[in-house]
Amino acid sequence: MSKMSLTADMQLQLKDYLERTKHPELITTYLYYVEHKFSLEPMLFVRDKLVYQSTPEAIRLLEKDAKLWRETEIKIGYVTSSVDELTKKIYICPFTGKVYGDNTHPNPQDAIYDWVSKCPENTERVGGLRVKRFFISEDPEVIKAYASKNKPKNPITKIVFSSAVNGKLFHSKEAVIEDFKANYLKRVSLVEVQGQSRFQIEEHFMNFIQDQLTEDKIASFVEMLSEIAEFGTYVEKWLGEVEQES
Numbered sequence: 001m002s003k004m005s006l007t008a009d010m011q012l013q014l015k016d017y018l019e020r021t022k023h024p025e026l027i028t029t030y031l032y033y034v035e036h037k038f039s040l041e042p043m044l045f046v047r048d049k050l051v052y053q054s055t056p057e058a059i060r061l062l063e064k065d066a067k068l069w070r071e072t073e074i075k076i077g078y079v080t081s082s083v084d085e086l087t088k089k090i091y092i093c094p095f096t097g098k099v100y101g102d103n104t105h106p107n108p109q110d111a112i113y114d115w116v117s118k119c120p121e122n123t124e125r126v127g128g129l130r131v132k133r134f135f136i137s138e139d140p141e142v143i144k145a146y147a148s149k150n151k152p153k154n155p156i157t158k159i160v161f162s163s164a165v166n167g168k169l170f171h172s173k174e175a176v177i178e179d180f181k182a183n184y185l186k187r188v189s190l191v192e193v194q195g196q197s198r199f200q201i202e203e204h205f206m207n208f209i210q211d212q213l214t215e216d217k218i219a220s221f222v223e224m225l226s227e228i229a230e231f232g233t234y235v236e237k238w239l240g241e242v243e244q245e246s
Helices: 008-020 026-037 055-064 108-118 140-146 173-184 190-194 203-212 215-226 229-245
Strands: 043-045 050-052 069-076 090-092 099-101 135-137 156-163 185-187
Touching (some): 026 190, 055 203, 069 173, 090 140, 099 108, 173 185
Antiparallel strands (some): 043 185
């Protein structure tokens, strides 16, 4: 059994945790120690109810599986658009570039739905009917491209990025990622991750947790604390509980 050591900073953090936690248990205290020792920042992907080890890890794995963003094309050009400097959200026809703004039309979502259902350039069909497909964007850079003063003389095609999470358009991959981080990730503690059944743990992170929750590592943790006088009361309590269970 490898011997653990406790830094002065970690000793202070553990002491603080134990003092502010009512009836601290061995496993939860150990998980608190593991989280801080390895500088873990578990993040819950709210939509999929899946916990990743950190924000960078969530982004890396989702990008690897093409579940974060996709490249797509939009048209900007020959159809007059209702967009101005006060527009915060737009609905875009992918076939013509026709746009309705949240502040320039009383019901822009119904308007774009009606437009694409009749749009002559919409050649996509399902069951003989036009596909009622359109884009949504709240990205200021995308919206700016549709403002009348920026409207090109001839229609152009522009590459933008579609969020695989909410379908909204952004001007760059980085903007998609920032939206994802701000709206779809929630920080959770390692204790919360381990002691619940509401969400799942990403495979690699689960393997890491299981590797830490071995009897020898927990025993080494207890032995380490037993050598520090201020943790003696807690260690005695935990050992007593273990004896009662066995």
